Amino acid sequence: MRNSKWFSAALASALLVTGVAGSISGAGSASAAAVASTVKTGTATWTVNSNPAQFSTIDSSGYKLYSLSQVAGELGAKLILTNGGFELNDSKGLHTVQLQTGSKSYVVDGAAQQFTVAPVVYNGKVYVELTKLVTALGGELSAEGLEIMSFARPEGQFDTLHWTADGSIIANKSDSETAQLLKFSAYPGDYEVFSSNESALDFAVSADQQWGAFTDETGQLKLINLSSGAISSLGTDTSVKTDLVWSQDNKTIYFIQGDKQEKIAQISVETGTVKAVLEDKVENKSELRLASDAKSVVYIVNVTGVAKNDADSTEDSLTVDYSKAGEQLYKLDLATKDAKPKALTTELDNKLYPEILANGGVVYLSADAEGNAANTLKSISADGAITNITLDTEATWSAGVATGLVVSGVAADGSTTIYSIDASGNKTVLFQTAEDVSEVAVSHDGSKLAVVSDGKVLLIQGGKALQLTK
Amino acid sequence: MKLFKKFTVTALTAVIAVTATFAGIASAADTLKGKITINGSTALLPLTLQAAKEFQKMHPKVKIAASGKGSVTGPQAVKKGIADIGACDWDASIDVPGFKAFDGQVANKVAVIPFATIVNKNVGVDNLTTEQLAGIFSGKITNWKEVGGSDANIVVITRSFGSGTRVNYQAKALGGGDIVKKEKNYKETGSSGDMKTAVATTPNAIGYIDLVYVTGSDIKAVKHNGIAATTDNVINGSYKIWAYGYYMTKGQPTGATKEFIEYVQSKKFQNGSLKKLKFIPIAAMKG
Numbered sequence: 001m002r003n004s005k006w007f008s009a010a011l012a013s014a015l016l017v018t019g020v021a022g023s024i025s026g027a028g029s030a031s032a033a034a035v036a037s038t039v040k041t042g043t044a045t046w047t048v049n050s051n052p053a054q055f056s057t058i059d060s061s062g063y064k065l066y067s068l069s070q071v072a073g074e075l076g077a078k079l080i081l082t083n084g085g086f087e088l089n090d091s092k093g094l095h096t097v098q099l100q101t102g103s104k105s106y107v108v109d110g111a112a113q114q115f116t117v118a119p120v121v122y123n124g125k126v127y128v129e130l131t132k133l134v135t136a137l138g139g140e141l142s143a144e145g146l147e148i149m150s151f152a153r154p155e156g157q158f159d160t161l162h163w164t165a166d167g168s169i170i171a172n173k174s175d176s177e178t179a180q181l182l183k184f185s186a187y188p189g190d191y192e193v194f195s196s197n198e199s200a201l202d203f204a205v206s207a208d209q210q211w212g213a214f215t216d217e218t219g220q221l222k223l224i225n226l227s228s229g230a231i232s233s234l235g236t237d238t239s240v241k242t243d244l245v246w247s248q249d250n251k252t253i254y255f256i257q258g259d260k261q262e263k264i265a266q267i268s269v270e271t272g273t274v275k276a277v278l279e280d281k282v283e284n285k286s287e288l289r290l291a292s293d294a295k296s297v298v299y300i301v302n303v304t305g306v307a308k309n310d311a312d313s314t315e316d317s318l319t320v321d322y323s324k325a326g327e328q329l330y331k332l333d334l335a336t337k338d339a340k341p342k343a344l345t346t347e348l349d350n351k352l353y354p355e356i357l358a359n360g361g362v363v364y365l366s367a368d369a370e371g372n373a374a375n376t377l378k379s380i381s382a383d384g385a386i387t388n389i390t391l392d393t394e395a396t397w398s399a400g401v402a403t404g405l406v407v408s409g410v411a412a413d414g415s416t417t418i419y420s421i422d423a424s425g426n427k428t429v430l431f432q433t434a435e436d437v438s439e440v441a442v443s444h445d446g447s448k449l450a451v452v453s454d455g456k457v458l459l460i461q462g463g464k465a466l467q468l469t470k
Numbered sequence: 471m472k473l474f475k476k477f478t479v480t481a482l483t484a485v486i487a488v489t490a491t492f493a494g495i496a497s498a499a500d501t502l503k504g505k506i507t508i509n510g511s512t513a514l515l516p517l518t519l520q521a522a523k524e525f526q527k528m529h530p531k532v533k534i535a536a537s538g539k540g541s542v543t544g545p546q547a548v549k550k551g552i553a554d555i556g557a558c559d560w561d562a563s564i565d566v567p568g569f570k571a572f573d574g575q576v577a578n579k580v581a582v583i584p585f586a587t588i589v590n591k592n593v594g595v596d597n598l599t600t601e602q603l604a605g606i607f608s609g610k611i612t613n614w615k616e617v618g619g620s621d622a623n624i625v626v627i628t629r630s631f632g633s634g635t636r637v638n639y640q641a642k643a644l645g646g647g648d649i650v651k652k653e654k655n656y657k658e659t660g661s662s663g664d665m666k667t668a669v670a671t672t673p674n675a676i677g678y679i680d681l682v683y684v685t686g687s688d689i690k691a692v693k694h695n696g697i698a699a700t701t702d703n704v705i706n707g708s709y710k711i712w713a714y715g716y717y718m719t720k721g722q723p724t725g726a727t728k729e730f731i732e733y734v735q736s737k738k739f740q741n742g743s744l745k746k747l748k749f750i751p752i753a754a755m756k757g
Contacts, residue, residue, distance in 0.1 A: 159494065159738075174738065201742060217701065217745040219685075239685050240747060242520070259683050260516060260663060284519050302519050305537030307509050307547070313632030315546040318539075320509050320553060325535035350526055350533060367530035371503025375496075375530050396530070397495040414498040436498050 039122055048074045048148045049187065058127050063117045065127035075150045077137050086126065090137045091150065097136045101126055108136045140189060140470075151189035154182060155470050157455035160202050161441035164226040165209040169441065169450050169468070170194055171457050172201045183229075184468045186459055191468070195229045204244035204253070209443075211269075213244045213253050221253070221267060235272030241265075243288040243299075254297065256285045264288065264297065264332070278332055280341060289400070291356045295335040298344070298354050298362050300327045327351040329364060329380070344380050355400030359423060363405060365395050377407060389425070393417050397440065406430070406442055418449070431460055494528045503531040504726040510544020510557035511634050512661040513583055513680045514715045518557060520743045521734045528733075532726045538661065541634025545572040545718045554727045556718035559583060559634020563718070566637060567646065576722055580734045581715040582750035584681040585639055586691040586699035588666075592673045595619040597693040604647035606676060607640075612655070614674060625655045627668045627677035635662065638713040639678045643694060678711075682748035705754050714752070 040059040044066070045052060053074045056067040068086065072079040076091035085100030099106035104115045113136065119128040134141045140152035160172040164183070173180040179201055183194035203212030203224060212224040219238035224231045234253075241255045251270060254277065257263040264278040264285065277297070284302040291297070305325040310317035326348040333339040345351065350367040357363060362380040377389040377398055393409025396416075404422040411417065418431040418440060431449060439452035449460040458465040508518055515538040522534035536557075544556025549572055560566050561577040587598060595618055598606070605611035606624055615621045628649050629636040640649060651658075657672075659665045662683050669677040670688035681699055684691045691699045694711055703709035717723075723731050733739055740751035 179741075198741060199745070215746050217748065219746075219748065240516075240682065242743075242746065259666075259685065261519075284516075286519075286523050300523075302523070302536075304515070304519075305507070305509065305535050307537045307539030307543055309539060309543060309632075311630070313540060313542050313546075313630065315550065318543050318546050318550065318552070320507070320537055320539075320547055322507055322535040322537070325537070326533070350530055352527060352530060365530065367526070369505065369531075369533035371531035371533075397527075408495060410496070410498040416498055438494060438497060440495070 046146045058122050061117050066130040068126040068128045095138045149189035153470050158457045162205050163443040206246045206250045207248045208250050215241050237274045245290045247294050248292050261285050298331045353398045502529040505533040507553045508536040508555040509547040509553040511541045511559050512538035514557040525733045540632045542632035558716050575718045577716040578731050579714050583715045584704045584712040586681045588689045590675045600645045604644045607649045609650045622674045625675040627657050630658045642711045
């Protein structure tokens with residue numbers, strides 16, 4: 001995995017120790033830089049890439065210096081003895097560091113830098129400032145947590161998470177000047193720039209999580225290989241397409257089509273052929289969902305207000321009736337030829353996140369359009385009855401999964417809880433946090449959960465939130 | 471710094487078999503509520519509804535009700551107090567040909583809208599100059615053979631008075647020329663969709679429309695002064711028939727209205743959904 005060229009900020013200053021000073025030669029050779037034999041030696045234990053590591057240390061000029069060879073070894077960097085000193089290369093070949101014992105000057109990728117304390121030789125080993133060496137090699141260090149990562153985590157604001165088949169997370173770096181999708185493994189600091197395609201910042205992930213689908217500004221449908229990042233066109237249709245949804249067998253993509261989002265269509269992933277699913281001339285469709293058996297779709301129609309005026313568009317004649325404006329849910333039976341869409345709702349509440357459950361029921365998040373009542377999850381049974389799903393938090397999001405739903409909610413104290421709710425209505429808390437959660441992504445097999453909190457990507461793993469960005 | 475934050479995770483026991491992902495949910499601190507009403511440009515309506523859908527995911531308790539009836543009805547509705555936002559294809563806070571400024575209204579730029587001259591698929595002409603277009607829409611040129619086409623009467627399809635598309639088309643495609651009503655071979659339509667249908671189903675017809683609507687094989691866009699109507703040509707400055715789309719508000723927007731407008735103007739929306747609906751981001755014109 002290729003790392004970015006961002007350097008981590010110096011997260012800890014040179015590690016100051018008290019009461020000890022070793023003598024350092026000012027000469028630029030290993031022998032000349034040897035310190036007096038009275039120097040205090042010791043060891044320090046850190047966590048390197050999540051594994052414990054013990055380093056030999058000496059205290060020099062009031063600073064703790066670390067064994068160069070040990071640090072390089074733990075970071076996986078190559079250490080070469082050169083004529084004038086030492087050269088280190090990180091394991092990805094991104095950074096080169098040149099240093100000399102007895103000299104505060106060192107070079108990182110061709111740029112001159114300064115140590116606080118020059119590297120020294122003691123008992124045949126070279127010792128060096130830890131923080132500056134780690135960061136020079138592109139790593140990241142937490143003095144507080146005694147943690148080191150071979151590669152620094154990217155810094156910034158992130159959103160739009162997607163899981164891939166190999167367990168990686170793709171996220172959009174939203175504060176980047178240019179489009180930048182990063183792909184993260186479960187190991188902090190292990191990431192790569194996945195794509196810089198501006199149209200690919202968000203995409204619909206296939207059921208097998210091998211592919212993403214998106215449209216560009218011309219309406220052309222594109223597929224992105226979630227392993228390689230390679231992008232290819234699918235078909236030649238350039239009509240406006242929104243709300244892309246993959247079928248469970250990964251062979252078909254359904255979407256809302258048209259300038260006014262008036263159609264539902266599908267495209268064969270194998271042939272690129274577009275086929276109409278619904279052409280009822282009802283405009284402003286959105287939030288398309290496909291049942292796992294592909295026998296039905298659910299979608300929202302955004303009913304607009306009705307404006308009227310006279311032929312001369314006079315101000316006096318203008319009226320606008322918003323009394324019926326709002327979202328309504330519709331379901332279309334795809335298994336019955338020429339079936340007509342069936343309205344599932346009539347109320348004017350805000351309707352978000354519709355989902356089709358395995359039993360054919362439909363769930364959506366209902367928000368009070370007046371803003372007074374708490375959001376609720378509503379379930380629509382096959383016979384059309386609408387009931388509330390009781391939560392002990394106010395629902396903010398939901399998604400359909402094989403066994404039911406995954407739901408997030410906010411409690412009165414501001415904490416966020418993410419639940420799974422099975423077909424019987426049993427709730428299991430997946431994750432709780434006092435932090436604000438702005439996004440959630442669940443992996444295909446359900447074993448992995450990631451969230452965005454305060455713009456940072458957090459992998460929920462082993463009972464803890466592992467911060468993949470900073 | 472702590473790599474591991476102090477979160478509590480009870481268990482991840484559910485077997486989850488589909489990817490569940492989304493961009494942006496309501497913050498725990500979200501208190502925004504209220505109703506935003508938007509009327510005006512039919513060209514901007516798809517953009518407004520898409521933005522509304524995304525905005526409501528972050529602010530579920532905000533109701534956004536929209537309608538389209540032509541640009542001039544946007545600032546009119548704001549002036550009458552029957553809409554919070556008037557979607558308009560021109561800056562209605564200043565005078566434009568045919569319309570006085572709406573005093574006290576603020577024009578909030580939200581998109582760049584390219585327009586195209588369109589003809590029925592049976593028309594053999596693929597380029598028209600400003601002078602030729604002015605002649606056609608003023609009624610001085612009535613036969614396609616006068617502009618290099620076959621011997622057939624030109625059927626002029628135009629948008630009704632008050633349309634932002636019409637205002638911009640007159641100003642930029644016709645060089646300020648008039649659109650003159652005729653007794654025959656002339657039709658007015660009330661929306662972009664109706665315009666497309668009329669030109670597509672009327673042999674020898676000519677009309678004009680937002681570039682986003684130029685799809686299908688029944689209509690085709692013609693070049694203007696030799697320049698094709700494309701997004702790239704708008705951005706590089708060679709194609710002149712385009713306009714900013716505005717959200718007009720009574721004074722500076724506040725509350726939920728302000729937040730919504732800022733979302734539409736955000737980099738996330740401008741570079742995301744707005745482009746996929748075939749509008750051009752505002753920032754693209756600053757280069």
